[in-house]
Amino acid sequence: MPLAVRNRKEIMRDPVSILLGVALPLLMLVIFVLLGKSAPLDIFQIENLAPGIIVFGFSFLTMFAAVLIARDKQSAFLVRLFASPLSAADYVISYTLPLLPLALVQGTLVFILAFAFGLQFSANILLALLALVPMAVMSVFMGLLFGSLLTESQVAGVGSIYITLTSLFSGAWMPLQLVGGFFKTIAYALPFAHAIDGARAALAGDYAAIWPHVQWTIAYAVVVCILAIIAFRRRMEG
Numbered sequence: 001m002p003l004a005v006r007n008r009k010e011i012m013r014d015p016v017s018i019l020l021g022v023a024l025p026l027l028m029l030v031i032f033v034l035l036g037k038s039a040p041l042d043i044f045q046i047e048n049l050a051p052g053i054i055v056f057g058f059s060f061l062t063m064f065a066a067v068l069i070a071r072d073k074q075s076a077f078l079v080r081l082f083a084s085p086l087s088a089a090d091y092v093i094s095y096t097l098p099l100l101p102l103a104l105v106q107g108t109l110v111f112i113l114a115f116a117f118g119l120q121f122s123a124n125i126l127l128a129l130l131a132l133v134p135m136a137v138m139s140v141f142m143g144l145l146f147g148s149l150l151t152e153s154q155v156a157g158v159g160s161i162y163i164t165l166t167s168l169f170s171g172a173w174m175p176l177q178l179v180g181g182f183f184k185t186i187a188y189a190l191p192f193a194h195a196i197d198g199a200r201a202a203l204a205g206d207y208a209a210i211w212p213h214v215q216w217t218i219a220y221a222v223v224v225c226i227l228a229i230i231a232f233r234r235r236m237e238g
Contacts, residue, residue: 001094003086008098010068021064022106025057026113032173033117043175050114051128051199052172055192057106058136059166061099062143066155069095069147078235088232092225096140103136104129119203128202131214135195138221141228148231166192191220 011018029049036044043049072078081091107129115121142162146155167173169183170192176184187193198213 003081003091003094004097007068007095010071011064011098011102017064018102021057021060021102022109024060025053025106025110028056029053029110029113029117041175043173046114046117046119047203048200049172050110050119051132051196051203052170054107054110054132054199055135055170055195056163056166056172057110058103058132058139059163061103061106061136061139062146062162063155063159064102065095065099065140065143066146066150066159067143067152069144070150070152070155073147073235074152082236088229088236091232092141092144092228095144096137099140099143100136103133103139107132107136124203124205127207127210128199131198131202131210132195134214134217134221135191138191138217138224141221141224144228145224145231148228148235165190169193170196172196191217 032044032049032053033046036049069078078091086094111119111125111129119125146158146162150158169187169190171187172192176187176193194213194216198210198217201207201209201213
């Protein structure tokens with residue numbers, strides 16, 4: 001817990017990045033809502049658009065986590081910490097905990113703004129947020145994996161690719177059912193589209209359709225967590 005508190009303080013020392021990570025999804029929601037007025041497609045309906053914006057915003061959590069780990073490696077902070085009795089799992093948990101509240105803030109603010117564009121308030125919104133939690137956790141774990149394997153300069157390049165993949169294969173901006181083909185197959189082999197579809201099902205009250213998508217994102221979160229722990233363990237042994 002002391003390490004988690006320290007990591008929270010490190011994250012708060014970069015308020016500009018936090019502001020961009022929170023404000024950019026809100027700005028994109030406004031832009032796509034305005035686009036939807038001139039192109040009235042289902043994908044631009046607010047109940048479909050909001051979950052996609054939130055999942056896209058989670059990709060910034062990946063960058064936050066990756067940069068934090070990479071900086072701690074570069075400053076030799078992690079090397080000094082490896083003299084402590086902390087396990088690899090302890091490191092993963094202590095770097096994950098400070099970022100989860102930021103994910104909650106991102107999701108909550110997007111839904112609050114969505115109310116202004118016609119989203120109906122209901123208990124299903126809380127269910128949608130809950131359905132998105134595994135995706136938020138997976139995003140942080142992915143950042144920890146990137147940060148433990150890459151340098152800070154490499155994180156910038158790989159992180160940009162990751163954000164692009166999230167945007168392309170999530171189905172946030174385009175209906176995957178209409179695109180179809182190999183693109184759709186790849187999209188549903190990744191967790192992003194499942195996270196969005198699970199949240200959309202929650203908002204629509206289609207409760208039976210939530211779990212098949214959520215379990216996909218949970219599986220990804222578990223796998224990426226294991227990979228991050230292995231990467232930390234090898235870093236400790238090295």
